Amino acid sequence: MSNKAVLAELQALREKATGVTESAVASVDGLLVTADTDGARPEALAALAAATLGLGKRTGHEVGMGELREVVVRCGGGHVVVYAIRQEALLVVLGDEGLDVPRLHLDSRPTVERLGELLAGERTSI
Amino acid sequence: MGRDHVNGQPLDPDNPHVTAPGRPTDLVTALEQPTDLVAAAGRPTDLVVATGRTTGLAVAVAAPGPTSDPVSPALLRCGQEGFSGLVRAGGDPGGTIWFRAGAVVAATTPASPDAESLLLRSGRVSEADWARAYAAGAGDGRLAAELTGRGAVGVAGLEAVCLSAVFDAVFAMTLFGVDGCVAEPAVPGELLPPLALPTGVGAERLARETARRLASAAAWRELGVTARSRPLATPPAHPPLFPADEVRHAVLLKANGRRTARDIAFTLGRGLFAVMGEIARMAEEGVIEVSAPAAPPTGPPVREDAGTPSTALPQRRPGTSKVNEVLPTTSASRFSVPRRLLGLRDIRSPAPGEED
Numbered sequence: 413m414s415n416k417a418v419l420a421e422l423q424a425l426r427e428k429a430t431g432v433t434e435s436a437v438a439s440v441d442g443l444l445v446t447a448d449t450d451g452a453r454p455e456a457l458a459a460l461a462a463a464t465l466g467l468g469k470r471t472g473h474e475v476g477m478g479e480l481r482e483v484v485v486r487c488g489g490g491h492v493v494v495y496a497i498r499q500e501a502l503l504v505v506l507g508d509e510g511l512d513v514p515r516l517h518l519d520s521r522p523t524v525e526r527l528g529e530l531l532a533g534e535r536t537s538i
Numbered sequence: 539m540g541r542d543h544v545n546g547q548p549l550d551p552d553n554p555h556v557t558a559p560g561r562p563t564d565l566v567t568a569l570e571q572p573t574d575l576v577a578a579a580g581r582p583t584d585l586v587v588a589t590g591r592t593t594g595l596a597v598a599v600a601a602p603g604p605t606s607d608p609v610s611p612a613l614l615r616c617g618q619e620g621f622s623g624l625v626r627a628g629g630d631p632g633g634t635i636w637f638r639a640g641a642v643v644a645a646t647t648p649a650s651p652d653a654e655s656l657l658l659r660s661g662r663v664s665e666a667d668w669a670r671a672y673a674a675g676a677g678d679g680r681l682a683a684e685l686t687g688r689g690a691v692g693v694a695g696l697e698a699v700c701l702s703a704v705f706d707a708v709f710a711m712t713l714f715g716v717d718g719c720v721a722e723p724a725v726p727g728e729l730l731p732p733l734a735l736p737t738g739v740g741a742e743r744l745a746r747e748t749a750r751r752l753a754s755a756a757a758w759r760e761l762g763v764t765a766r767s768r769p770l771a772t773p774p775a776h777p778p779l780f781p782a783d784e785v786r787h788a789v790l791l792k793a794n795g796r797r798t799a800r801d802i803a804f805t806l807g808r809g810l811f812a813v814m815g816e817i818a819r820m821a822e823e824g825v826i827e828v829s830a831p832a833a834p835p836t837g838p839p840v841r842e843d844a845g846t847p848s849t850a851l852p853q854r855r856p857g858t859s860k861v862n863e864v865l866p867t868t869s870a871s872r873f874s875v876p877r878r879l880l881g882l883r884d885i886r887s888p889a890p891g892e893e894d
Contacts, residue, residue: 430631430648430714433801443852450796488658488665500851508804509655510648512631531851 415446417530421523422448429519431511433490436504437497437527438462445501445531452506461504465494484513495520498528607752609635609712610745612719616640617741623723633711636730641738642704644731649765650710650810651803653703653733659807662699663690672732681732700733706809708744709751710800713765713810751811758818762828763799765810769817770795771826789816793826 422435426448436447436454442462447454468483485492490508493516497503503524505516529535612625613635620640627633633647646652657663667690675684682700686693758764771793778787785808792802803813820826 430800431804433797439851439853441854443854445851450794488668508801510651510800510804512648515631515648 414530417535418446418527419448421527421530422446425505425520425523429505429507429511429516431507432505432516433508434506436461437501437531438504439501440465440496440499457504457506461492461494461502464492464504465496465502468494469496482517493520495524497524497531501527501531503527607712607749608716608719609708610748612721613642613708613741613745613748616721617642621721621723623721626720626722627711627716628718628720629711629714629716631711631714632716633707635708636734637741638724638730638738640741642708642735642741642744643738644700644734645704645707645711646731647707647711647714649714649800650706651703651807652707652731653700655804656699656703656807656809657691657696659804661807662695676732679730679732679734682736696733697735700735701739702809703733704735704739705744705747705751706811708748709755710765710810712748712752713755754811755814758814761818761821763814763818763821765800765814766798767817767828768795768798769793769802769821769826769828771820785812786816786820789813789820790826793817795827 418437422437425435426432434447434449434452434457436449436452436457437445438458438461439445440462442459444455444458447457449457464483464485465480469480472478472480480496482496483492483494485494488509490506491511491513493505493507493513495503495505503520505520507513507516526535609627612627615621616625616637617640621637622639623637625635625637627635627647631648633645633649635642636644651659654668658665658668663685667685667688671681671684671688671690675681682696685691686696691699755764763769769789771790774787774790778784785806788806788808789802792805797805799814799817800810802808802817803810806813817826817828821828
């Protein structure tokens with residue numbers, strides 16, 4: 413895994429998806445891998461995203477809704493979206509209130525796939 | 539979408555030529571097919587209207603082209619026909635325009651702040667006022683009445699913001715690029731956006747104003763200023779001397795080489811057209827740089843040299859947090875309960891008969 417390649421993926425997602433402002437990749441236990449952030453604190457974002465993902469998974473299982481697809485948090489000033497990357501990592505994306513969330517889901521799936529390959533060492537660059 | 543049409547799939551099983559024009563290829567296909575359900579209206583770039591099903595689905599498309607603006611013909615056609623419903627503008631990011639009796643009452647796009655963002659981000663309306671008005675009136679279309687009735691914003695001020703959001707949205711979605719437009723007639727019970735204009739703006743006026751703004755944007759492009767350019771400026775050392783300079787000052791503060799003009803518009807709660815105009819003026823004066831490449835990432839430094847593979851994700855190691863150093867260490871029997879926790883457990887209602 414190259415952190416430069418992971419960072420390039422995050423920057424490419426920000427370029428592609430209108431409204432994406434920041435993002436980070438972390439392990440599922442909240443340790444930061446790489447961040448493309450502006451104002452957010454990367455380590456705090458990684459830890460909280462891991463907690464958010466865990467809560468989403470547990471809540472989905474508790475109410476019998478099956479496997480988690482993503483966690484979307486909508487606030488007055490924007491969105492926080494957390495995707496699982498395989499079983500070991502996560503991608504957290506921050507976007508402003510103009511973010512088209514359904515479109516982000518489409519744009520981010522290939523990114524999540526490539527990040528999974530990068531983190532598993534199956535790929536070295538985008 | 540939520541309706542019975544899927545991109546590229548026939549809408550009418552009896553006529554495979556009638557398709558839902560979602561992608562540009564579908565639009566071109568729909569235009570090129572010699573079908574009696576497609577009634578061409580003038581030049582290829584003009585609006586084309588087809589009736590898809592006996593259920594009343596009308597599809598209005600405009601052919602894409604390198605120099606065509608599909609939105610204005612769609613606006614004019616819908617205005618002339620007194621259309622009620624919505625027009626979806628396909629593109630990246632595209633947008634939606636709502637019509638009532640031929641007048642545009644709302645328009646939204648991810649490319650520009652909507653009325654809610656303009657009101658909240660700019661501080662014209664507080665979050666608390668918005669939340670109360672939304673809870674009281676958004677469900678039955680009375681959000682504007684609740685906002686003005688509670689004194690959160692004036693009637694004229696609210697209408698001005700909503701009107702400017704409509705003009706800005708149509709300009710922004712066109713500037714970013716629209717492949718084609720699809721019209722869907724209104725259905726009973728369909729809700730309008732919460733801050734739709736009560737009377738609407740004429741389609742012809744909207745098209746004329748959009749053309750004027752696009753002409754201005756074309757001139758700004760020569761300076762390197764586009765909706766996707768990332769301006770870079772040195773933050774001003776002093777606050778603005780005059781109120782008129784506040785927008786310029788705010789743009790300078792947000793132009794960090796990372797945010798696009800569109801991002802700055804959202805951050806400030808200002809229209810995209812106004813922000814781009816300010817950036818263009820400052821670019822002309824040389825106080826802002828727009829040709830700069832994207833700013834280097836501001837995240838933490840990479841953990842190893844570029845290209846050097848690491849073998850695994852970061853992992854937590856026992857003892858790394860050093861939490862044990864702050865826990866009580868004396869008489870630390872493994873099963874003893876810390877004193878503070880004992881104290882917390884004592885905070886409970888006494889059981890019957892437990893009182894002294």
